[in-house]
Amino acid sequence: MRHGDKIKNLGRTKSHRDALMKNMACSLFQHKRIVTTLAKAKALRVYAEPLITKAKENTTHQRRVVFSYLQDKEAVKELFGAIAEKVAGRPGGYTRVIKLGIRPGDAAETAMIELVDFNEIYGKATAKKDEPAKRTRRAGGAKKKADAAPAAEAATEAPAADPEVSGTEATEQQPS
Secondary structure (H helix, E strand, O other): OOOOOOOOOOOOOHHHHHHHHHHHHHHHHHHOEEEEEHHHHHHHHHHHHHHHHHHOOOOHHHHHHHHHHHOOHHHHHHHHHHHHHHOOOOOOOOEEEEEEEEOOOOOOEEEEEEEHHHOOOOOOOOOOOOOOOOOOOOOHHHHHHHHHHHHHHHHHHOOOOOOOOOHHHHHHHOOO
16 A cells, blocks of 8 residues: 555655756746656646745745755756746645646656746736627527517517608607
8 A cells, every 4th residue: 555655656765756856847947848757747736836936935945945956057047037926826726737648659658847927828918808709609599689689679569750750750650
């Protein structure tokens, strides 16, 4: 039984797994998105998100803690600079894992892991606010026809009033 065993071993020794996570985290912070296998992406999310949370508090102690994990000055600088600035208001969930399908060579399931705030496609910056919401033509057409039918019948039944004739004379001139 595997009670309490939450580590994803990825078929590697501890030292190899630590080196893999360091390199992938540094690449993620520098490039903002990387493509890898699904298992590695899920393991990287668990490794990288606490580092991003630490980067939100820009102190010497936090920089040293993060540097002890990454061992890369450029990645630490990027993490505490641009990344920490963008994720300042976000309470968690800094990364997104998107499945890409299988790799032809070995049929491994691939995935892209990216930093959520650096994707312009899903971001709020590209949403057009002055454009109205798109409408579908499915269910709305039957309602409009049903509402328009009684209004059209009422318009045809009511007599058209002549603008030259006053209201009292119009009632007198109509045959009953």
